[in-house]
């Protein structure tokens with residue numbers, strides 16, 4: 001078949017599967033698992049029908065068993081497909097499904113007569129479904145339930161079943177022993193698989209936390225918690241493009257603490273760090289939450305104000321300058337210092353790159369420093 005003809009038929013199959021299993025990931029997963037249970041049930045019913053046809057089991061009993069067991073599993077599929085269970089903690093109600101599968105299996109043990117040797121391998125497959133979404137307590141509860149169900153099944157065969165002259169008593173005991181072995185080992189394996197899955201999930205959580213941390217380290221300044229230069233460069237590029245398209249004004253300012261070296265020299269580097277943190281908080285409290293303040297490096301900060309007119313920007317920067325000057329920083333009990341800042345600001349011109357704008361704010365900042373500091377200077 002050529003690729004041209006195989007592609008549409010594949011998409012038809014895909015569409016049919018989507019119709020049967022839906023597109024909702026959790027629901028689809030539950031339907032796939034329950035679909036497998038339906039398939040297993042079909043094989044079990046076929047096997048039991050063959051057993052009955054061979055005269056090894058009562059045909060009427062097998063008929064009613066097949067009807068009850070098949071109805072339960074197909075009704076489960078329909079219930080999940082209807083979406084009724086979609087918001088349940090486990091939309092496939094795996095615990096309940098395995099419970100009635102064990103019940104059906106124990107009933108088959110009773111009615112299968114000499115062919116009851118087919119039951120243990122099927123029980124092993126049923127128990128494997130516990131790997132999908134069951135917790136340790138539920139897995140252990142299923143083991144307990146399985147042991148009780150097969151004790152009852154064994155008792156029924158022994159005391160109430162038809163007299164069996166061909167199966168030696170020892171063989172009947174061996175069947176039950178195999179059932180117990182299957183229940184115990186499959187429970188142990190399911191618990192093991194659960195532990196491995198838990199470990200993998202813990203690793204996945206750890207990994208996403210680490211990725212989050214790395215992203216934070218790459219974009220934030222550790223001391224102040226503000227965006228760093230790398231992050232700001234990207235924001236500047238995007239905001240530059242946005243302003244170019246929308247025609248809205250974009251303002252940029254460089255803020256630099258005055259005589260900051262003296263703070264370090266007089267009170268130590270730790271006090272200097274404290275001042276930088278306090279300064280960042282003070283400025284953030286003055287600006288809008290759409291404005292972006294970044295630590296450019298050392299005691300230099302860059303403020304980006306999108307969709308802000310020059311008049312609004314002038315008022316805002318003047319307020320920032322005055323607030324910093326009026327906010328004393330307490331370094332220790334009784335040790336209070338007053339700070340001032342110099343600001344160079346500019347508005348993005350048509351066809352200007354953000355880096356060129358930054359250069360102009362730098363020149364304006366230099367002018368503010370030369371003019372005596374504690375002032376705001378706008379670039380031409």
Ligand SMILES: Nc1nc2c(ncn2[C@@H]2O[C@H](COP(=O)(O)OP(=O)(O)OP(=O)(O)O)[C@@H](O)[C@H]2O)c(=O)[nH]1
Nearest residue numbers: 256257258259260261262264269270272273298299
């Ligand atoms: N505590 C601390 N100091 C820093 C940090 N980064 C840079 N500095 C200091 O910031 C000071 C900057 O000094 P200068 O560039 O001379 O500037 P200034 O003293 O503020 O003088 P003007 O800017 O001209 O008013 C230096 O002493 C740097 O060591 C930091 O992360 N923490």
